[in-house]
Amino acid sequence: MHKNIKMGILASIAVILIIIFLFTDMGNYWEYVVPNRAIKILAIILTGTAIAFSTVVFQTITNNRILTPSIIGLDSLYMLIQTFLIFAFGSSSLTVMNKSLNFMISVGLMVLFAGLLYRFLFKREGQNIYFLLLVGLVMGTLFQSFSSFMQVIIDPNEFQVVQDRMFASFNNINTDLLLVSFVLILLVSLYFARFIKYLNVLSLGREQAINLGVDYNYVVKRLLIVVAILISISTALVGPITFLGLLVVNVAYQFFKTYQHTHLIFGSILISIIALIGGLLIVERVFTFSTTLSVIINFIGGVYFIYLLLKENNSW
Template sequence: MRNNALKLGILAVLSIICIALFGLYDIKGSFDYAFPRRMIRVMAMIVTGVAIAYSTVVFQTITHNRILTPSVMGLDSMYMVVQTLIYFFLGSSSILVINKYFNFGISIIAMVLFALLLYRILFRADKHTIYFLLLVGMILGTLLGSITTFMQVIIDPNEYTALQNKMFASFNNVNGDLVWVAAAILLVAFIYGYTIMNKLDVMSLGRETAMNLGVNYDRIVMNVLILSSVLIATSTALVGPIMFFGLIVANLSYQFFATYKHTVLIAGASLISIIALVGGQFIVEHVFEFSTTLSVIINFIGGVYFIYLLLKESRAAG
């Protein structure tokens, strides 16, 4: 336990260093103008990283594997379907586009309903193998992606141009008004999550064991799925979809902290997320000079890591 506390302390220090570098390095012009705007972006990265880390760890607990994530199962694709439908049928002048709060709310509702559908079909029986779940997730993601692509091909070119801002994750034009709403949602999620943390520790032992120890398994799974979908919707509405990020930070946390305690795993994954996003964005801006984007780097590394985990799981099963 002391060893894990030391590791968390090191990660916390590295997070603070990354935040300080991003906020203070090479400020040109007015400090009073530049610094607050940088910190809004830092706040958005922290909220996004923590939301993705939190939702991925608890999602993997209820699915009992370390490869599935809400994004892999198609929740990010559902977000893009919602945005494309809005632009396709209502246009960029719709109140659902202009009013960020309406857009935010519609996205969350759609993703929660999608998560509940996944629960009813896949997770309640708790009998499907990881490969079946991955296959279903890929099929759902491909289906939703095909629907999105079809509508984007026939949509008005002007509307498609406006829609492109929703298609890729970006930390350069963060909506400052939504940052505080997202932070409030994250705080509520943490308060609820803290009350079920011990139950999640027990659920990691398996469905039958958890039920024998008095855990209302089905209800907790339902609540965690809703919680995960809300957090993914929150992070995606802020900056856009980042498919493999949760997979990376969650599995790094599992390897770095040899424990079953979700308080440690979630805290570790959250700190790793902050370091990766804030430090990565600093490198993109000041080393690569915007020649690439952070989401492209994350998706490339995450895709390679995803294949590695699949091969590792296949060898273990064989």
């Protein structure tokens, strides 16, 4: 099958799912339901894009298909920020209620953290990208220790609020934030455009990339920052969905069987939109809210991944 046909199939599935999601099961208040759902769809497209896109880039930089960008501790940092805000100011405080402020603080701190991490590690001679990741991961564990400590101390009712934040949700998305995120992601993508040609070469590994004239440190540093910004935005907007990227990018690799990044990026974006909307349909219309979408996505992502690991395949 030609790759463009495959892309067409994915796009059609995505569109069909969007239509089903928007216009079925509307009840009597369609003038209220449809715009509400449209906001959800927009949020899904935005976060799905950000996550798929950044995971493809991240896996190419790390030359590895088992890693996701949140591994550098961004998820844990987000949880720590949320827990701390609730711990320090209480769940009813302005910062939690005022979503814009919370959004700004979260994105700002996450990007700052990633920036410091990169800066610190790229300064060292002979940096190894896995070293960076492991340090990030350990920092993540550290953040987790702090948050779980605070979670134990705070009032059980407040814990409920924290727990809600542990799982991504597409409900109650603030339209202003959606707009802000959209603009931010658009700007980042425009900035990224000039690096896209390097991705195929980067997937040959560091030495080959340098041999072929890529200014490796310069390019990789900037790509990593792009990745951190995208992940921070999507996490602050809806919450952490750790394994979505892992799932969709690997499906894209299996489906397209190519190394061409233009196909991989657009393919994974479409697959993640399909996964999220399909998942939401299942959660809202089949399970009727008994469980959270991100939990299901992480579950499916996890199981699928263990399957990939067990299957005779040595591509990592």
